[in-house]
Amino acid sequence: MKEKNDHKHANRYGMVIDLDKCTGCGSCMVGCYAENNVPFKPDETNKLDSINWIRIFKLTNKKPYPDTEVCYLPMPCMQCDGIGKHGHSPCVSVCPAVATDYDYDTGIVSQIYTRCFGCRYCMAACPYHARKFNWWDPVWPADMEKYLSPNVSPRMRGVVEKCSFCFHRHQLAKDKAYLEERKELEEDEYQTACADACPTGAITFGDLNNKDHAVYQLKNSPKAFRLLERLETNPKVYYLTSKEWVRRAGDNYLAHEEPGKLNHTVKEHH
Amino acid sequence: MKETPLIPAGVKRCSKWQFSIWMAAVTAVLLWGVYAMFLIWYKGLNQTNMNDAYGFALWIWADLAVIALGGGAFFSGFLTYIIGKNELKNIINYAVIIGFICYSSALLILAIDIGQPLRGWFIFWHANVHSMLTEVAFCLSCYFAVLTIEFIPLILENPKLDKKPFLHHLSHNMHGIMAIFAATGVFLSFFHQGSLGGVAGVLFGRPFAYREHIFIWPFTFFLFTWSAAAFGPCFTILVTKVTELITRKKLVKDSVYQLLAKISGWMILTYIIAKTIDTLYWAFVTAPSKGFTLMDFYASSTYNIGILFAEIVLCGFVPGLILITKRGRENSFLLMTAVILAVIGVSLNRWVMVLQVMAVPLFSFNDWYAYMPSWQEVATTVLPVAYGLIVISLAHRYLPVFPQEKELNPID
Numbered sequence: 105m106k107e108k109n110d111h112k113h114a115n116r117y118g119m120v121i122d123l124d125k126c127t128g129c130g131s132c133m134v135g136c137y138a139e140n141n142v143p144f145k146p147d148e149t150n151k152l153d154s155i156n157w158i159r160i161f162k163l164t165n166k167k168p169y170p171d172t173e174v175c176y177l178p179m180p181c182m183q184c185d186g187i188g189k190h191g192h193s194p195c196v197s198v199c200p201a202v203a204t205d206y207d208y209d210t211g212i213v214s215q216i217y218t219r220c221f222g223c224r225y226c227m228a229a230c231p232y233h234a235r236k237f238n239w240w241d242p243v244w245p246a247d248m249e250k251y252l253s254p255n256v257s258p259r260m261r262g263v264v265e266k267c268s269f270c271f272h273r274h275q276l277a278k279d280k281a282y283l284e285e286r287k288e289l290e291e292d293e294y295q296t297a298c299a300d301a302c303p304t305g306a307i308t309f310g311d312l313n314n315k316d317h318a319v320y321q322l323k324n325s326p327k328a329f330r331l332l333e334r335l336e337t338n339p340k341v342y343y344l345t346s347k348e349w350v351r352r353a354g355d356n357y358l359a360h361e362e363p364g365k366l367n368h369t370v371k372e373h374h
Numbered sequence: 375m376k377e378t379p380l381i382p383a384g385v386k387r388c389s390k391w392q393f394s395i396w397m398a399a400v401t402a403v404l405l406w407g408v409y410a411m412f413l414i415w416y417k418g419l420n421q422t423n424m425n426d427a428y429g430f431a432l433w434i435w436a437d438l439a440v441i442a443l444g445g446g447a448f449f450s451g452f453l454t455y456i457i458g459k460n461e462l463k464n465i466i467n468y469a470v471i472i473g474f475i476c477y478s479s480a481l482l483i484l485a486i487d488i489g490q491p492l493r494g495w496f497i498f499w500h501a502n503v504h505s506m507l508t509e510v511a512f513c514l515s516c517y518f519a520v521l522t523i524e525f526i527p528l529i530l531e532n533p534k535l536d537k538k539p540f541l542h543h544l545s546h547n548m549h550g551i552m553a554i555f556a557a558t559g560v561f562l563s564f565f566h567q568g569s570l571g572g573v574a575g576v577l578f579g580r581p582f583a584y585r586e587h588i589f590i591w592p593f594t595f596f597l598f599t600w601s602a603a604a605f606g607p608c609f610t611i612l613v614t615k616v617t618e619l620i621t622r623k624k625l626v627k628d629s630v631y632q633l634l635a636k637i638s639g640w641m642i643l644t645y646i647i648a649k650t651i652d653t654l655y656w657a658f659v660t661a662p663s664k665g666f667t668l669m670d671f672y673a674s675s676t677y678n679i680g681i682l683f684a685e686i687v688l689c690g691f692v693p694g695l696i697l698i699t700k701r702g703r704e705n706s707f708l709l710m711t712a713v714i715l716a717v718i719g720v721s722l723n724r725w726v727m728v729l730q731v732m733a734v735p736l737f738s739f740n741d742w743y744a745y746m747p748s749w750q751e752v753a754t755t756v757l758p759v760a761y762g763l764i765v766i767s768l769a770h771r772y773l774p775v776f777p778q779e780k781e782l783n784p785i786d
Contacts, residue, residue: 150425152425152426152427152428152743153420153425153426154426161737161739163739187578192504194577194578194579197504197505197576198504198505198506198507198573198576198577199502199505200497200501200502200505200507200508200511201496201497201499201500201501201502202500202501202502203496203500219496219500220489220490220493221488221489221490221491221493221494221496221497222419222488222489222490222493223487223488223489223497223507224429224430224489225429225430225505225507225573227426227429228429228430228577228580228731228732229577229579229580230579231579231580231736232579233426233427235426236426237419237426237429237489238489239418239419239420239425240418240420241418260490261418261420261489262418262419262488262489262490263489263490264489331737332579332736332737334663334664334665335578335579335581335664336578337578337579352738353737353738353739354737355665356664356665356666356670356736356738357665358662358665358667361665
């Protein structure tokens with residue numbers, strides 16, 4: 105029987121990344137690679153066919169020294185809620201074989217590797233380039249296969265993969281809660297690998313619908329913004345910055361427009 | 375001549391040796407493409423120059439382009455069997471063959487393009503009814519079946535096959551009910567041509583492609599159907615004219631060309647007016663609401679504003695205006711110019727709606743994405759052309775494709 109979705113009480117997992125704290129160290133990427141069995145090439149020079157579930161961009165304000173400012177921006181999958189927050193994220197609605205799905209209980213956009221037949225329409229639809237194609241079969245250096253996580257299936261050539269907000273950790277936490285006859289998860293019971301790995305605490309993860317979780321307050325900060333918000337993708341990854349130029353770099357604005365004053369025109373925020 | 379029983383009576387064909395040399399040359403090109411195809415199936419899509427930014431590239435363009443150009447089949451069928459333009463019966467066979475080649479090529483390209491070819495059937499089995507690509511797959515496959523049914527009676531008219539009473543009657547009866555298949559083809563084509571437009575138009579994360587909707591259909595849905603119906607017949611005319619050039623004989627009367635060109639001209643002109651309105655609305659309403667100006671989309675040296683001018687004015691209004699005027703249609707230079715521009719125009723539109731969508735950066739800290747196809751991609755794109763030439767060569771030699779050929783080329 106089809107499970108009834110209770111949107112009102114569902115969890116809605118999301119992330120808040122404080123760009124003022126991010127040093128661009130790359131720990132989040134390393135943590136993610138190890139946790140999710142993300143394959144890598146012998147030569148990673150060409151980033152356009154590299155697989156990574158979280159990438160770090162280096163932004164500058166394009167001003168000459170001494171006014172130069174740098175900001176590092178980690179970008180995982182935005183786990184978009186889509187227009188009207190109905191789960192019609194850009195990628196989910198276009199996949200012809202339902203190989204990517206929106207989980208109404210968590211708000212997480214999944215990828216079913218054994219269902220994906222590699223048409224790449226989801227990649228064309230994603231404005232964040234969060235989706236990666238397996239151009240090659242994964243090849244691990246000698247003995248490294250022994251160190252792969254048993255909780256995450258490695259992906260084969262010819263399919264698309266992407267950040268899952270470490271969904272296997274959610275499953276493990278839910279199993280534990282079930283055994284302990286609990287329905288709700290504590291905030292620290294389910295955390296992503298990138299949030300765990302971040303040495304400066306720039307990444308905060310939790311339930312955006314839960315007032316007791318840190319992300320609930322953080323997303324309402326006046327410093328908060330989301331990437332390409334005007335496209336109405338409704339991302340569940342928020343960013344914090346005190347710098348106006350960073351906020352402006354996160355979206356597109358006409359010459360006369362100011363980021364902070366446009367929010368009323370964007371549909372469905374919180 | 376030994377081959378006479380296979381060649382329709384009353385028509386002249388080139389010698390067996392001449393034909394064999396031609397076929398050997400085209401087959402060599404075909405084999406090059408087949409080699410590349412197996413290389414891709416064996417080694418994977420790493421044989422291409424596609425990347426995570428260019429998930430859709432040369433093949434998807436080729437797919438969209440051949441389907442648009444093959445649109446001559448459904449629209450000519452519509453005009454012949456539904457509207458009753460009987461004169462077009464003199465070119466409909468060829469339109470069907472061209473359509474058959476285009477659609478079988480499109481299906482082949484899709485089979486090469488997917489990362490897991492053995493899972494291709496998932497699109498039917500696990501169908502997501504919200505995806506435009508699902509609609510494309512269903513309608514495209516069904517319409518290919520219709521085109522095959524339309525092609526069969528012509529194959530059965532081969533003199534050797536026609537001698538068998540069963541095949542003769544089968545062909546005759548199939549001709550009798552062809553209007554039903556033509557109508558089915560029109561219905562299916564409306565949806566899959568439209569869905570191909572929808573593939574780009576629904577991408578609300580890609581402001582270059584995204585268009586406003588009428589109910590669930592973005593404007594591109596209607597524009598793609600309209601453009602296929604408008605430009606497809608131009609491709610039919612072009613291929614027929616080239617066939618005449620190669621075979622050095624007139625195959626279709628000028629009055630047939632004139633009629634098809636006139637209808638195509640009006641369709642092109644009305645389409646390009648609608649496309650202009652769509653472009654203006656997108657440029658001045660849709661794009662600014664997402665924070666983009668028109669020129670943001672044309673800020674690259676490759677994709678500059680010239681491409682928009684070429685698509686709408688040079689390859690849209692110009693052929694449309696030529697073809698709606700009697701003088702333009704009757705002047706063979708102008709007719710050919712218009713037809714070639716029209717074919718380029720619709721192909722350019724499909725290119726823009728696939729490759730430029732991928733190229734446009736969405737963040738100020740990203741640059742334009744570049745892409746150059748690998749030889750394997752080029753070879754597999756040339757493959758359908760070689761395949762098409764082989765099918766056309768065989769069809770022209772052994773089947774009575776052009777009803778007016780005998781009359782126009784009497785044998786003493």
